[in-house]
Amino acid sequence: MFGKLKKKIWSAAVLLAFLAAPAAFAEDPPPTPEELVKIRAANDACLTCHSEAGLKKPPKEGLDLKKLRNHLVDLGTYTTSDHGQMACSKCHGDGYDDHPHAPKAREDLAECQDCHARKAMRIERQFDKSVHAENLSDKFTCATCHDPHVMTLAANLRDPHKIVAQDNKICLDCHDSDIAFAKMAPEKKKRPAIDDIHSWLPNTRLHWKAVRCIECHTPTEDKLSLSHEIQNKEKAEKKCATCHSANSSLNARLYRHLAKEEQNKYGFLNSVMLSSSYVVGATRNPTLDMILIGLFVATVVGVIGHGIVRALMNSLRRRKNHD
Ligand code: HEC
Ligand code: HEC
Ligand code: HEC
Ligand code: HEC
Ligand code: HEC
Ligand code: HEC
Ligand code: HEC
Structure with a gap:
């Protein structure tokens, strides 16, 4: 009830914000090289404190270094991430432009x-x-x-x-x-x-x-x-063959971004993984399946045959002893 109302107010607020000052919407074109230079410079200002280097050599005295230690952003990781071309202030607002940061700066944090x-x-x-x-x-x-x-x-x-x-x-x-x-x-x-x-x-x-x-x-x-x-948990996947098979479900999921031949390579690896603890149908090789089924049948026939022969011999021996 309140959740819905809150969402409506949010939507209205977002619309207003959009009309007032268009932010970095994900649909916007990426920044030009010139814009990117400015963004990087502005972000560097934040990172003079919020980085390992900043922690070792703070740009000014009296910073709460214990707190700062929990608030570091790795530049390399950030740059290659989905948001690596964005200004920190696009999400964090202006409240962090100076330090000490504005007491209510956190309230401005943009949501996904x-x-x-x-x-x-x-x-x-x-x-x-x-x-x-x-x-x-x-x-x-x-x-x-x-x-x-x-x-x-x-x-x-x-x-x-x-x-x-x-x-x-x-x-x-x-x-x-x-x-x-x-x-x-x-x-x-x-x-x-x-x-x-x-x-x-x-x-x-x-x-x-x-x-x-x-x-x-x-x-x-x-x-x-x-x-x-x-x-x-009741709905979780438990069947090995969902992944360990020729048409592994992983091809449509985890491996979907790979080229077809790479998918096949990974799919093949998955299926041979189980060859040591062999499960019929879990490999992509029908011939191997037939051979193994054949071996299985031969074994069963062998075991049963062996049993019958032994039973016959036993009863023969018993009859002999009775004689
Ligand atoms: C002069 C050093 C310095 C600079 C520059 C700086 N910060 Fe900070 N920041 C800190 C310190 C120290 C803290 C730890 C707590 C505190 O003092 O507010 C902090 C805390 C934060 C927090 C977490 C606090 C909270 O509200 O939960 C955020 C987010 C943050 N900074 C963002 C930024 C952004 C974005 C920039 C650049 C626009 C920036 N900071 C620039 C020193 C700095
Ligand atoms: C796409 C939005 C976005 C961008 C861009 C962004 N941040 Fe954040 N940042 C967030 C969110 C969301 C959180 C809060 C995460 C949470 O709830 O714990 C956060 C948290 C932080 C914190 C607090 C860290 C913590 O562990 O609590 C710091 C410091 C910070 N950001 C600094 C930066 C700096 C510096 C940059 C630019 C290099 C930056 N952020 C860019 C969204 C962003
Ligand atoms: C339980 C953890 C979890 C939560 C909560 C979560 N995500 Fe995700 N999200 C993931 C993971 C893991 C992936 C990677 C999936 C992939 O590789 O496609 C992902 C992928 C994404 C993607 C990129 C893939 C796509 O489908 O476009 C977007 C966008 C996204 N999440 C947005 C959100 C939003 C918005 C919310 C909140 C409503 C949210 N996520 C909540 C774990 C989470
Ligand atoms: C201030 C605006 C802003 C906020 C807030 C924001 N993003 Fe983004 N996001 C962007 C922009 C801009 C891009 C880059 C454009 C692109 O590559 O499509 C992007 C790219 C992405 C991508 C990769 C491309 C895509 O569309 O799937 C994912 C995933 C993503 N953001 C998830 C999130 C999640 C999850 C949150 C919340 C924790 C979030 N974003 C918050 C602006 C934002
Ligand atoms: C910040 C902590 C946190 C993160 C991150 C998180 N979970 Fe959970 N998850 C929980 C907690 C706490 C519960 C217990 C909820 C309950 O049973 O009431 C839970 C419950 C579950 C359950 C059990 C449901 C059941 O039937 O009992 C599954 C499955 C699960 N999480 C999977 C995931 C997966 C997959 C991810 C990553 C994409 C993930 N979680 C990320 C905290 C987390
Ligand atoms: C191969 C499939 C598979 C993968 C991968 C998998 N799970 Fe599960 N998970 C299951 C199944 C099936 C159950 C239910 C087990 C049962 O009830 O005996 C389960 C149960 C759970 C539960 C329920 C716990 C409880 O309260 O009993 C959680 C939490 C959970 N998984 C989290 C995770 C997380 C986190 C990961 C990744 C690190 C993960 N699972 C990876 C199949 C998987
Ligand atoms: C969600 C997909 C998935 C499911 C379900 C799954 N596996 Fe796997 N399994 C994998 C992947 C992926 C690998 C690693 C293959 C690789 O390294 O290329 C693997 C590896 C293995 C390995 C090799 C481990 C080693 O020591 O090298 C065995 C054995 C195995 N799985 C058995 C099973 C069994 C038995 C089940 C069912 C109870 C099962 N798996 C269910 C995806 C799955």
């Missing part, structure tokens, strides 16, 4: 939907149905997962290992940390250990490096992009 209205509408609908939005109320927001100084679109990272490292870090930083988990959900007594939950999955830590949590925890209907609906 202010600039990504169209995308955010689709994503918000999915996110609202997720376990986090439903169980953890307003405390869990877009920014809980998205560090806007760091994140890079999967399509730009392309390398599956980089994508997995980035996306799983989000989940593991909380689900693999008692401190972060308790901070988000103080009323929950204990965080279930992430490896125990998934003990049915062989070599879980290797899986965390090769495949994303969201691969198993979001619905697969949305073909255009990954859904933001993290579902409850």
Whole structure:
């Protein structure tokens, strides 16, 4: 009820802000080289303090260095991130232009939907149905997962290992940390250990490096992009062959940004992974399947045949002993 009202007021405010001073909307053309030089210079002013170098050699005395240590932005990571061509002040407002920063500077912080209205509408609908939005109320927001100084679109990272490292870090930083988990959900007594939950999955830590949590925890209907609906555990994917097979679901998801032949390479690796603990149908090689099925049948026939022969021999022997 209040949430809806708040959203309406927000939309109105965003519209007003748009009319008053067009901000950096995601649909805007990228900055020209001249504009970029100005942006970089302005950002450097922030980074004279908010960087490792700034921490070591503060530009002025009396700064709260203990606080500053928790507020660093890495320039290299920032520059290659999705927002790397933006001025810090586009999101943070003018309240931070001088230090000490304005007491209410934080209230000006722009939200994702202010600039990504169209995308955010689709994503918000999915996110609202997720376990986090439903169980953890307003405390869990877009920014809980998205560090806007760091994140890079999967399509730009392309390398599956980089994508997995980035996306799983989000989940593991909380689900693999008692401190972060308790901070988000103080009323929950204990965080279930992430490896125990998934003990049915062989070599879980290797899986965390090769495949994303969201691969198993979001619905697969949305073909255009990954859904933001993290579902409850009953709906999670447990079938090995979903990934370990010729037409791995990963081709449409994690590997979608790769060229076809690269996809096939990764898909093939996934399928041979299981060859040591062989599951029929999990490889892409029908001949191998036939050979293994043949071997299996031969073994079964052998075992049964062996059993019959032994039973016959035994009864023959018993008859002999009775004689
Ligand atoms: C002279 C050093 C200095 C400069 C320059 C500076 N900051 Fe800060 N900033 C700090 C320090 C120190 C803190 C830690 C807490 C405090 O003193 O406010 C801080 C805190 C912050 C915070 C977190 C505080 C909060 O409200 O939660 C943000 C965000 C921030 N700065 C953004 C910026 C931006 C954006 C710029 C550039 C426009 C900038 N700062 C320039 C020193 C600086
Ligand atoms: C696309 C929007 C966006 C841009 C651009 C941006 N920030 Fe931020 N920044 C945020 C948001 C959102 C948060 C709050 C995250 C949260 O809720 O913890 C934040 C938090 C911070 C903080 C507090 C850090 C913390 O861990 O609490 C600092 C310091 C900061 N930003 C500095 C910068 C500097 C310096 C730049 C430019 C180099 C910059 N930001 C560019 C959105 C942005
Ligand atoms: C002040 C405006 C602004 C805010 C606030 C903002 N962004 Fe952006 N964002 C941009 C611009 C500008 C670009 C670069 C344009 C592009 O590449 O499409 C961008 C690019 C992106 C991209 C990559 C391109 C795309 O459209 O998918 C993602 C993902 C993204 N932002 C997510 C977020 C998230 C999540 C938040 C909130 C934590 C956020 N943004 C907040 C302006 C903003
Ligand atoms: C539980 C963590 C989480 C939350 C909460 C979250 N995101 Fe995301 N988001 C991700 C991950 C992980 C990806 C990377 C998926 C991919 O590679 O396509 C992503 C991708 C995106 C993208 C780029 C891909 C696309 O579909 O365009 C945008 C834009 C985005 N998120 C916006 C948002 C907005 C807006 C919110 C809040 C309504 C939000 N996210 C909340 C984890 C989260
Ligand atoms: C291969 C698929 C798969 C992957 C990858 C995966 N999960 Fe799961 N997860 C499941 C399944 C299936 C369950 C339900 C297990 C059950 O009920 O026995 C589950 C359960 C959970 C639960 C429920 C815990 C509880 O309360 O019992 C959490 C939280 C969770 N996963 C988080 C994660 C995180 C975080 C990652 C990434 C590091 C991840 N999962 C990766 C399949 C997966
Ligand atoms: C800041 C902390 C935080 C982050 C980040 C986070 N989660 Fe969670 N998640 C929680 C908490 C707390 C719960 C417990 C909610 C409850 O059961 O009430 C939870 C619950 C879950 C559940 C269990 C639902 C069930 O059925 O019990 C799954 C699955 C899950 N998260 C997956 C993920 C995935 C995947 C990501 C990354 C995309 C992620 N989470 C990111 C804190 C987090
Ligand atoms: C969401 C996709 C997904 C699911 C579901 C999944 N796996 Fe995997 N698994 C992978 C990927 C990706 C790799 C790594 C392949 C690579 O490195 O190229 C992997 C690796 C492996 C490995 C090799 C580990 C090693 O030590 O080298 C084994 C064994 C394995 N999986 C077994 C299973 C079994 C058994 C199941 C079902 C209980 C399962 N996997 C479910 C994606 C998945």
